[in-house]
Amino acid sequence: MFNIEEFDIKLDTEIIGRNFVYCDEVESTNDLLLKSKDFNQHGAVLLAEYQTHGKGRKNREWISNSGQNLTFSILLKQNYPEKKINLINLLSSLAVAQALENLYQLNVELKWPNDVLVNKKKIAGILLESTSKGKKIEKLVVGVGINVNQPNFPGKFEIQPTSIRKEFKSIVSRERLLSEFLNLFEYLLDTALEKPDKILNDWRERCKMIGEKVKIIQDKQTLIGVFDDIDDDGYLILKTADKVEKIHYGDVSLR
Numbered sequence: 434m435f436n437i438e439e440f441d442i443k444l445d446t447e448i449i450g451r452n453f454v455y456c457d458e459v460e461s462t463n464d465l466l467l468k469s470k471d472f473n474q475h476g477a478v479l480l481a482e483y484q485t486h487g488k489g490r491k492n493r494e495w496i497s498n499s500g501q502n503l504t505f506s507i508l509l510k511q512n513y514p515e516k517k518i519n520l521i522n523l524l525s526s527l528a529v530a531q532a533l534e535n536l537y538q539l540n541v542e543l544k545w546p547n548d549v550l551v552n553k554k555k556i557a558g559i560l561l562e563s564t565s566k567g568k569k570i571e572k573l574v575v576g577v578g579i580n581v582n583q584p585n586f587p588g589k590f591e592i593q594p595t596s597i598r599k600e601f602k603s604i605v606s607r608e609r610l611l612s613e614f615l616n617l618f619e620y621l622l623d624t625a626l627e628k629p630d631k632i633l634n635d636w637r638e639r640c641k642m643i644g645e646k647v648k649i650i651q652d653k654q655t656l657i658g659v660f661d662d663i664d665d666d667g668y669l670i671l672k673t674a675d676k677v678e679k680i681h682y683g684d685v686s687l688r
C-alpha cells in the first residue's frame with residue numbers, strides 16, 4: 434500500500450503533484466489522465482498500483498507487478514510548442530536518472546530519446562502522449578514506469594529489465610522515490626524554459642552512445658551512421674556516409 438502521507442512530507446514542489454490521485458487499478462494512467470474531466474489541473478499526478486493495459490511506444494506493453502513499482506502520469510497543460518515536447522521527453526528521463534543517483538547512488542545511463550538503463554538493463558520507461566485542439570497541444574501527459582521493488586522479470590524482452598531492488602540490493606521506499614522524482618521534474622521543467630542547455634548537457638553526460646556507430650529503425654526504414662550529438666531541441670543528429678540527418682523518432686541501438 435502506498436503511503437500518501439509519507440510521500441507528501443517529502444514533496445517539495447509548487448505545482449507538480451499537488452493534485453494527487455491514487456488508484457488501485459486502471460487501464461492506463463496516461464489514458465485516464467488524458468480523458469478525465471475531474472482530474473484536469475496542470476500538474477496533476479495519477480498513480481496506479483496496477484495497469485491492465487500499461488503502454489510503451491507504438492502500443493508496446495509496459496508490464497509491472499501490482500504494488501511493487503511506480504506507474505504514474507503527470508498532466509501538463511501549458512500549451513508547450515511542439516519543439517519543447519522533445520525537451521520534456523529528455524528531461525523526464527533525466528529526472529529519473531538524477532533521482533536514482535541521489536537516493537541510491539546508481540550509475541545511470543540514458544538512451545535516446547528516453548530510456549533509463551542501469552548496468553545496460555532497463556529500469557524505467559517513459560511515454561509522452563497528448564491531445565490537441567487545432568495546432569495547439571491541449572493536454573500533454575508524461576507517463577512514467579519505474580521498476581522499484583519487483584524482484585524478477587519473467588518473459589522475453591528486447592532489453593532486459595531490472596529494478597532498484599535488484600541493483601541496490603534492498604527494498605526501497607516508493608513514496609520517497611516518487612517525491613524525489615517530482616521535485617526534480619518540476620525543477621527541470623522550469624529550467625527547460627530558461628536554460629535548456631543545462632538540460633541538454635546533463636542529458637549528454639549520461640548518454641554513452643554519443644560518438645558511437647548506431648542503427649536507427651524508423652518504421653520500415655533503417656539508418657546507419659554515427660550518433661554525432663543531440664541538437665538544441667534534443668533531436669538526434671546522425672552523420673551518415675554522405676549527409677547529416679536530424680532524427681525525430683526511432684529505435685536506436687549500437688551497431
Ligand code: ATP
Pocket residue numbers: 488489490491493494495496497548555556557558559560580589590591592593594595684
Ligand atoms: P525499447 O526499450 O525496446 O527501446 P521503447 O523505448 O519503445 O522500447 P517503452 O515504450 O518505454 O520502450 O516500453 C515498452 C517496452 O519496454 C516493451 O517493448 C517491453 O519490451 C519493455 N518492457 C515492458 N515492461 C517493462 C518493464 N517493467 N521493465 C523494462 N522493460 C519493460
